[in-house]
Amino acid sequence: MAQTEKYVLNMGPQHPSTHGVLQVQVELDGENIVGAKPIMGYLHRGIEKLMESRTYTQCVPYTDRLDYVSAMNNNLGFCMAVEKLASIEVPRRAEYIRVICAELNRIASHHVFIGSLTNDLGSATGMIYAFRDREKILDLFNIICGARMTAHYIRIGGVAADAQEEFLKGAQEFVNYVPAMLDEYDRIFTGNEIFQARMKGTSIITRETALKYSMSGPNIRASGVDYDIRKIDKYGAYGDFDFEIPLGEQGDNWDRYIVRLKEVQQSANIIQQALDNMPDGPVMAKVPKVLKPPKGDAYHRVENTRGELGFYIVSDGSTKPYRVHIRRPSFVNLQALDSMCQGMLLADAVTAFATIDPLMGEVDC
Amino acid sequence: MGKYFDKEKLELLKAQFDTAEYDAEQAEPAIYIGKEQLLGLMRVLRETPTYAFDRMSNLTAVDYKEYFEMVYSLYSRRFDMWITVKVKLDHDKPEVESMTQIWEGTNFEERETYDLMGINFIHHPDLRRILMPDNYDAHPLRKDFVPLEPKIEGGVLTWHKQKSMS
Numbered sequence: 192m193a194q195t196e197k198y199v200l201n202m203g204p205q206h207p208s209t210h211g212v213l214q215v216q217v218e219l220d221g222e223n224i225v226g227a228k229p230i231m232g233y234l235h236r237g238i239e240k241l242m243e244s245r246t247y248t249q250c251v252p253y254t255d256r257l258d259y260v261s262a263m264n265n266n267l268g269f270c271m272a273v274e275k276l277a278s279i280e281v282p283r284r285a286e287y288i289r290v291i292c293a294e295l296n297r298i299a300s301h302h303v304f305i306g307s308l309t310n311d312l313g314s315a316t317g318m319i320y321a322f323r324d325r326e327k328i329l330d331l332f333n334i335i336c337g338a339r340m341t342a343h344y345i346r347i348g349g350v351a352a353d354a355q356e357e358f359l360k361g362a363q364e365f366v367n368y369v370p371a372m373l374d375e376y377d378r379i380f381t382g383n384e385i386f387q388a389r390m391k392g393t394s395i396i397t398r399e400t401a402l403k404y405s406m407s408g409p410n411i412r413a414s415g416v417d418y419d420i421r422k423i424d425k426y427g428a429y430g431d432f433d434f435e436i437p438l439g440e441q442g443d444n445w446d447r448y449i450v451r452l453k454e455v456q457q458s459a460n461i462i463q464q465a466l467d468n469m470p471d472g473p474v475m476a477k478v479p480k481v482l483k484p485p486k487g488d489a490y491h492r493v494e495n496t497r498g499e500l501g502f503y504i505v506s507d508g509s510t511k512p513y514r515v516h517i518r519r520p521s522f523v524n525l526q527a528l529d530s531m532c533q534g535m536l537l538a539d540a541v542t543a544f545a546t547i548d549p550l551m552g553e554v555d556c
Numbered sequence: 557m558g559k560y561f562d563k564e565k566l567e568l569l570k571a572q573f574d575t576a577e578y579d580a581e582q583a584e585p586a587i588y589i590g591k592e593q594l595l596g597l598m599r600v601l602r603e604t605p606t607y608a609f610d611r612m613s614n615l616t617a618v619d620y621k622e623y624f625e626m627v628y629s630l631y632s633r634r635f636d637m638w639i640t641v642k643v644k645l646d647h648d649k650p651e652v653e654s655m656t657q658i659w660e661g662t663n664f665e666e667r668e669t670y671d672l673m674g675i676n677f678i679h680h681p682d683l684r685r686i687l688m689p690d691n692y693d694a695h696p697l698r699k700d701f702v703p704l705e706p707k708i709e710g711g712v713l714t715w716h717k718q719k720s721m722s
Contacts, residue, residue, distance in 0.1 A: 232687040239672070240696055405611060405661030423636065424557050490614055490629050490640070491557070501614045503627065514697075516616035516627075518665075526664050555687060 195221045200537075204233050208311050208541040211551030215528070217540060224540060227532035229525045234555035242515040247273050247482050248347060250512065255341035257517065258553040260303050261496040263289075263296040263332075266345035271426060272491035272502035273347050277484035285349035285474040286428035287465045291362055292335070292344060294458040294465075298369075299328040300496035301451045308448065308545040309380055312389050317380050324372055327365055334358045348478035363466055369459040376452065390444040394531040394543040397442055404526040408498025410547060413450045414442030420494035432464045447546040483510055497521050497548060517556060521549040558636035560584040565607075573597055586627075586640035594643050595653045601630060601639065602658050608634045612659040615666065617650075617673040619699045624650045624675060645675065654680035672697040691715060 203214040212233035218226040238257065242250045254265040267289055274281060281289075302325035309317025329339040335358045336344035336351060344351050380386050396406070401414040411418050419436045421429045437453035439446025484506040492501035498520025505514040524547055531547070532540050563580065566587060570576045575590030576597065589597050601609045609630040618625045624645040631638055645652055654677035655662045666677045667686040674695035677683055685692065692715050694704055704715035 232685075232689070235687040237696060240701075402610070403660050405613075405659065418633065426557070488627070492613065499613065501629070503614055503616055503629070505618055514618045516614070518614045518616075522664060522668075523661065526661060 197225060202540070202544075208544050210307060210544065210549065213525075213544070213549060213551055213554070215540070215544070217532070217537065219537060222536050222538075224532045224535050224537060227529050227540065227543075229528050231522075231525070231551070231554050234551045236556070238556050239515050239517060242512055244511065246510045247484070247512060250515070251346060252341070252343045255343055256552060257519065257556065258300075258495060258497065258500075258521070258550050259340055260550060261296045261300040262340060262342045263292045263345060264493065264495045265500065266343065267293050267427070268491065268493040268495065268500045269502050270345050270347045271493060272489055272504050273482075273484065275491050276487065276489040276504055276506055277347075277478075277482060279348050279476050279478060281349055281427075281476055282473045283428070283470045284353075284472045285476075287469050288350050288354050288474060289345055290428050290432070291354070291462050291465050292332075292342070292350075294461050295328050295331060295362065295365070296342075297458050297496045298455050299325045301455050302328075304451055304545075304548050305376065305380070305448075308542075309386070311541050311545045312386060314380070314383075314386070320375070320379060324368075327361075327368070331358060331361045331365065334361060346475070347482065349473070349475035353474045359466060359469070362462060366459045366463050366466070369456065373452065373456060381449075381452070387445065389539070389542055390448060390546075392441075393444050393539045394535055394546065395441060395443045396527055396531050400527060400530055401442065404523070404530075406498070406524050406527055407520050408495065408524070409450045409454060410447060410498065410524050410527070412436060413439035413446040415440055420492055420499055424492070426491075426493060428465070429461075431468070432461045434461050444542050444546045447548075481510055483508060492518070495520055497550065497553065498524060519553045519556060521551075521553045522556070525549055525554060558631075558638055561587075561637055561639040569597065569600070572600065584638075584640070586642045588642050588644065591643050591645060591652050594641075595657065597641065598628075598655065598658050601641075606635075607637075608632045609637075609639065610634070612655060612662050612665075615655065615662050615669065617645075617669050617675050617697075619673065619697065621647070621699055623647050624673065626652055626669075626675065628655070649676075650674065651676035651678055653678050654683075656680055671695070674698060689713070689715070 197220050200217045203209040204212040214230040216228040238253050254269040255262040257265045302321040306318040306321030333339050336342050396414050398414045401411045415438055434457045437450045439450050486508045488505040490503045492499050501518035503516040504512050507513040532543050566578055573593045575593050577588045578585040601607050609632045611631040613631045614629040616627050626643040628641040669675050670683055671685040671688050705718055707714050
């Protein structure tokens with residue numbers, strides 16, 4: 192076999208397949224990838240540092256800007272960490288509304304995943320279908336809090352305002368629509384021969400590799416590891432709901448796609464149960480106007496759309512956090528990029544970037 | 557979150573490592589360890605079958621002005637169990653053994669801590685800046701951080717210390 196000299200190719204930070212400002216230095220031997228080095232920092236805003244000079248309540252909108260396609264999940268993670276630190280008990284109804292919003296946001300985020308994946312694989316039509324359905328969820332968020340993406344709806348101690356009838360009705364309509372939606376996706380992409388050929392057996396992350404790199408979220412579940420914080424920690428109201436955790440077998444691109452597609456159905460099931468059993472009552476706990484959590488630290492983690500999102504907060508007893516550290520799932524997941532690209536063709540790297548689903552707002556923090 | 561590492565086991569660890577300490581008054585006390593024994597303690601936590609802390613859930617550092625504190629949150633999938641390990645580091649020369657020797661997945665997080673807090677990780681395979689520019693000579697998350705001024709010199713972006721206000 193003819194040998195060619197190795198050379199390095201920069202993909203990004205302005206490459207459409209890297210979904211933001213991720214730069215990947217791909218080392219190539221002919222068309223085969225020898226190594227892929229992710230380079231980040233182009234979107235680093237210093238959110239952890241900014242939070243040190245804001246009060247706890249002022250910090251919440253910053254979490255929207257971390258993973259900006261699933262803002263509700265980030266709000267939830269931060270608020271729960273502060274509640275743990277300040278021992279605030281959240282009303283039951285607020286917990287249920289939080290779950291509905293977080294799961295709707297998870298579906299919306301998976302829409303972006305499915306849309307951009309099909310777009311990367313050369314089918315711009317697919318993207319339009321996924322974004323059409325995502326629009327329905329964003330409209331619901333518009334009803335409940337007036338913002339489509341950066342929601343800032345989940346607050347410390349509960350939620351900003353009670354869910355309106357219009358929202359609950361809309362959420363029910365969306366849940367009813369989910370089976371038809373997934374059926375349509377199956378007919379358009381899942382059954383598509385090119386789509387399958389491009390994804391099956393490519394960029395495999397084995398169970399061992401996934402565990403070795405502390406991966407989390409759909410990426411580790413696609414490799415067959417049963418690891419979902421919603422099920423393990425049962426934080427918030429998640430203990431009340433009955434849902435399954437879809438697992439993959441091989442950990443290839445195809446599994447990562449299928450796992451997310453199945454998660455959409457599971458999220459819809461959770462929303463259905465939350466809507467059916469919605470308790471009455473207040474939606475906001477009694478939180479002091481000037482919030483001063485006692486001295487100490489707390490770590491809390493939630494299952495974000497992309498995996499295990501953790502907030503470590505240190506309080507010095509003042510109104511502002513002394514230190515906030517955010518454990519971002521996309522950032523940790525990116526460690527596996529090198530091993531999953533090795534030996535693949537350059538054209539498949541695009542699929543690998545799409546299925547590992549990094550979000551640069553979160554990676555760079 | 558799952559249950560916390562119970563106090564009997566903490567006592568066992570304390571007997572095994574002479575620099576280990578914890579505050580028995582707290583409900584979920586973090587275990588403090590001297591930095592020389594950190595690697596040994598972590599090996600025990602990971603490899604003992606009754607602990608099996610296979611996930612480094614979170615790794616970070618806090619600047620307490622007089623000293624730095626490394627904070628490790630470990631999680632055991634098998635026993636659904638937590639432990640927090642803390643190490644105090646000298647403020648003038650903060651360095652600690654790299655956890656990549658036990659959990660390979662801490663590579664990026666240690667690089668981030670090095671970049672933003674300036675902790676030097678010994679035996680790290682690839683300790684480079686990860687978020688800030690390569691030629692940036694400061695660590696932003698430190699409490700005494702003053703932003704550097706950007707300047708373009710010969711077409712290259714460089715960073716300079718601000719002139720003092722006095």
